Each structure stands twice: as C-alpha cells, then as structure tokens.
Amino acid sequence: MIEFYPNSIYYPREAVEEKLAKGELAKTEEHLMGWTERHRGEIWDCARDDADEPTDEILLDNLRALLLCKGSLQPAAEMGDMIKEITKEVWYRNENGPEAPDMVAAEWRAKYLTKWREARMFEAFILIEKRAAQLLKILKG
Structure with missing residues (x-):
C-alpha cells in the first residue's frame, strides 16, 4: 500500500481523523470524489x-500514486484556500x-507552502483510506 506522511510538519493522524469526524474535510472529500471520477x-490504465484484473488494493494504490x-x-480551490491563508497572514502582520502584502505573501510561500501542501495530501490519503468503498464504487462504476 502506498502511504504518505508529511515530512516537513508534525500532523498526527488523530488530528486529521478528528477533522473528518467534525465534518471539516467535507470539501476535500467532495474534491476527492470528483477527482477520482475525472481520472x-x-x-484503470x-x-x-500492474495486473490484467486489478484488485481493489491495486486500484486504490494507483489512485494514490496518480494523486501524488x-x-x-x-x-x-487550493489556490483560493491558500490566498485566504495569505490574506489572514497579511492582516495579522499589519x-x-x-507591511507590503507582496512581501508577506512571498514570505508565507517560502515558509509554509510545502508544509501546507503536504498537510493537504495527507488529508487526502486519510480520506482514501476512510472512503475506500465509495472510491471503489466510483472506479468500478
């Protein structure tokens, strides 16, 4: 099984599962389902x-690999969310x-962009695990 865990930050699995339980990953889940449908x-290709008749695990691993x-x-949508985060940082720093918003944005990207993207990918991988049945239904549909 292909796994992903952020290298640049500590983001415990429990924190992601708590966000999922609270419904805070609903938009990400919606994007994952749509992405799976589009791809x-x-x-399948x-x-x-890997196999003439791919198993469920092979399908999910290839979903993960393609997402990576x-x-x-x-x-x-991720760009929009990133802009919201940068806007918050500009407000806070001011x-x-x-401070010049362009400078704050450049500093934010240099300091947080990799961490932010890794956290997003980790959330997607947890969702793949937790929503495997729905994803397989999409893939086999």
Whole structure:
C-alpha cells in the first residue's frame, strides 16, 4: 500500500481523523470524489499495468500514486484556500505596523507552502483510506 506522511510538519493522524469526524474535510472529500471520477480511466490504465484484473488494493494504490504525481485534488480551490491563508497572514502582520502584502505573501510561500501542501495530501490519503468503498464504487462504476 502506498502511504504518505508529511515530512516537513508534525500532523498526527488523530488530528486529521478528528477533522473528518467534525465534518471539516467535507470539501476535500467532495474534491476527492470528483477527482477520482475525472481520472478513473487513467487510474484503470495504470492499474492494468500492474495486473490484467486489478484488485481493489491495486486500484486504490494507483489512485494514490496518480494523486501524488498530479499533486493536487483541485488546484483552483487550493489556490483560493491558500490566498485566504495569505490574506489572514497579511492582516495579522499589519496589526504591528504596515507591511507590503507582496512581501508577506512571498514570505508565507517560502515558509509554509510545502508544509501546507503536504498537510493537504495527507488529508487526502486519510480520506482514501476512510472512503475506500465509495472510491471503489466510483472506479468500478
């Protein structure tokens, strides 16, 4: 089984599972289901390279592998979320005196972008595990 865990931050599995239980990953789950639907053919093509009749685990592993290659479930939505985070940082930093938003954004990207993306990917991998039945239904549908 292909696994993913953030290298640049400590993000415990329990924290992600708690967010899932609270419904805080609903949008990410929606993006994952849509992404799986859009990439179903490509996932199957890759899975057939592993086996003529791919098992459920092979299908899910190829979903994970393709997601790692693509790097994002929904680039536009993630960009919007990133802009919201940067806007919060600009607001916070300007509480102590004016700072140029472009500089704050550049610093945020340098300091947090990799960590932020890794956290997103980790959440997607937990969702793949927790929603395997729904994802397989999409893949086999």
